[in-house]
Amino acid sequence: MEIYEEFRFFSKPLLKEANEASNREKRNKCINPSLIENLPLDFVFHVVKFIYHRKNELRLFVEIDETGKIELLDTSITRYETLPTIRYFKNGKHEINFTERPYPNGREWQESEIKKPLRKQSKFRKEVLGAYKNCCAVCELNLPSLLRASHIWDVKNGGPDTINNGIALCVNHEIAFDSGLLIIKPDYKVETKDKIGVIVKELKLPENKSDYPCKEYLERKFKLINKRVK
Numbered sequence: 110m111e112i113y114e115e116f117r118f119f120s121k122p123l124l125k126e127a128n129e130a131s132n133r134e135k136r137n138k139c140i141n142p143s144l145i146e147n148l149p150l151d152f153v154f155h156v157v158k159f160i161y162h163r164k165n166e167l168r169l170f171v172e173i174d175e176t177g178k179i180e181l182l183d184t185s186i187t188r189y190e191t192l193p194t195i196r197y198f199k200n201g202k203h204e205i206n207f208t209e210r211p212y213p214n215g216r217e218w219q220e221s222e223i224k225k226p227l228r229k230q231s232k233f234r235k236e237v238l239g240a241y242k243n244c245c246a247v248c249e250l251n252l253p254s255l256l257r258a259s260h261i262w263d264v265k266n267g268g269p270d271t272i273n274n275g276i277a278l279c280v281n282h283e284i285a286f287d288s289g290l291l292i293i294k295p296d297y298k299v300e301t302k303d304k305i306g307v308i309v310k311e312l313k314l315p316e317n318k319s320d321y322p323c324k325e326y327l328e329r330k331f332k333l334i335n336k337r338v339k
């Protein structure tokens with residue numbers, strides 16, 4: 110079966126436990142405990158991405174509701190690696206895998222608690238990945254499980270779920286795009302910085318012109334990133 114997406118995830122008890130640990134370990138980003146208290150018990154909370162934050166520490170982007178609201182949590186790499194994984198398949202089915210847990214004091218996690226995985230294969234993802242023929246628009250990686258349909262204009266800030274507000278990006282390039290390390294200009298030139306200097310290349314565009322990323326949305330994103338950098 111073809112994997113569509115794969116994530117590590119928190120159950121509510123695991124999230125509570127990891128958050129308490131991060132608090133105890135005096136890490137920078139923790140989640141407000143009362144927010145966790147109010148989360149449903151039977152949902153899975155995907156770690157949609159992470160960045161290497163400091164030595165042995167990851168900053169996790171945890172999706173805490175169906176609208177895709179993200180909370181940041183800094184945690185050790187070891188703890189992250191013990192989180193269960195969930196795989197979504199093209200046919201809409203999913204499979205959960207548990208790892209050995211070195212933290213015995215937390216509440217025992219039970220698979221039967223999961224009723225509703227949060228992430229359904231969204232129409233948006235299907236359409237965007239389809240338009241880009243399941244390839245990252247920057248590096249042309251074509252492993253669907255590592256691809257994301259990235260919004261140019263965030264949905265939580267009013268961006269639409271239309272193909273021209275999306276770009277198919279691999280996990281790495283999505284993080285770089287979000288953080289401003291990789292810039293996609295309104296003329297579809299891609300700029301990345303590395304040790305040697307700035308590399309410019311063309312974005313790999315969809316076949317259909319009407320699916321091209323909207324220039325105004327790219328402009329908007331570009332301005333926001335510039336504001337953040339200054």
Ligand SMILES: [Zn+2]
Binds near residue numbers: 249280
């Ligand atoms: Zn890529």
